[in-house]
Amino acid sequence: MIGAIGIGLAGGVIAGMLGVGGGVLFVPGLVAFLSLSQHQAEATSLLAIVPVAIVGAYTQDRFGNVRRGDALLLGLLSIAGAAAGVALANTLSGRALRDSFAALLVLVAAQLVYKVRATATRPAPLDGNGADAMH
Amino acid sequence: MSAQARAERPLARSLKLALIGTAAGVFSGLFGVGGGTVIVPLLVLWLGYDERTATGTSLGAIVFIAAFAAGTQGLYGNVHVLDGVLIGIPAIAGVTIGARLQQRVSGPAISLLFAAVLVASAVDLVLR
Numbered sequence: 102m103i104g105a106i107g108i109g110l111a112g113g114v115i116a117g118m119l120g121v122g123g124g125v126l127f128v129p130g131l132v133a134f135l136s137l138s139q140h141q142a143e144a145t146s147l148l149a150i151v152p153v154a155i156v157g158a159y160t161q162d163r164f165g166n167v168r169r170g171d172a173l174l175l176g177l178l179s180i181a182g183a184a185a186g187v188a189l190a191n192t193l194s195g196r197a198l199r200d201s202f203a204a205l206l207v208l209v210a211a212q213l214v215y216k217v218r219a220t221a222t223r224p225a226p227l228d229g230n231g232a233d234a235m236h
Numbered sequence: 237m238s239a240q241a242r243a244e245r246p247l248a249r250s251l252k253l254a255l256i257g258t259a260a261g262v263f264s265g266l267f268g269v270g271g272g273t274v275i276v277p278l279l280v281l282w283l284g285y286d287e288r289t290a291t292g293t294s295l296g297a298i299v300f301i302a303a304f305a306a307g308t309q310g311l312y313g314n315v316h317v318l319d320g321v322l323i324g325i326p327a328i329a330g331v332t333i334g335a336r337l338q339q340r341v342s343g344p345a346i347s348l349l350f351a352a353v354l355v356a357s358a359v360d361l362v363l364r
Contacts, residue, residue, distance in 0.1 A: 109330065117330065181261065
């Protein structure tokens with residue numbers, strides 16, 4: 102239970118910093134600390150992400166960092182993909198789903214390391230808008 | 237907010253948003269994540285977003301993506317509501333901390349720590 106709360110807090114911090122839902126921490130946390138199956142953990146993670154994203158988006162909006170029209174369009178246009186993804190997940194075995202999720206985690210980790218290295222070698226923002234430097 | 241991004245033709249821009257949204261939706265539904273891993277880099281690379289606006293806009297999109305995917309998973313009977321609340325409530329506190337922290341911290345150390353945690357989780361899942 103303490104572990105679950107800790108994973109929730111850590112997932113939230115990551116969500117706010119990186120603009121993700123936090124599911125990459127919620128899913129393994131739900132499997133490890135609350136003994137859910139991979140399918141149950143993924144479904145429950147999605148539920149936990151909703152309030153995180155609402156509060157995160159609200160906080161970022163107050164800093165002027167949300168393009169509302171694009172966010173709405175992205176969200177609405179994702180619905181078909183999300184339905185397909187959920188259907189696909191429910192056709193896979195727990196083992197297959199867990200192993201592919203593990204592969205996703207390694208990919209995200211590689212993406213993070215790559216981003217850190219790219220930022221270290223080129224401090225100016227990629228879009229060339231120097232006045233808007235952020236790192 | 238680059239002028240180039242704003243001047244882009246609306247149709248091409250909407251098409252890109254549709255592709256990003258669809259890819260994020262598949263990731264979200266398949267893996268139980270928000271889809272930000274897909275959204276943030278593609279907004280930066282394709283639509284000329286700066287990093288911080290990309291993360292903020294991504295969170296806005298995730299509200300809809302996760303709500304829809306969670307509802308669909310609910311139809312399959314996979315959602316454990318109490319466990320979701322147990323993780324979701326401390327996560328709300330976490331996300332306000334994270335979003336504020338982001339305004340002044342560059343965060344390479346946090347990113348690398350996070351990457352290490354992810355690899356450890358992956359190993360744990362595969363060995364389980």
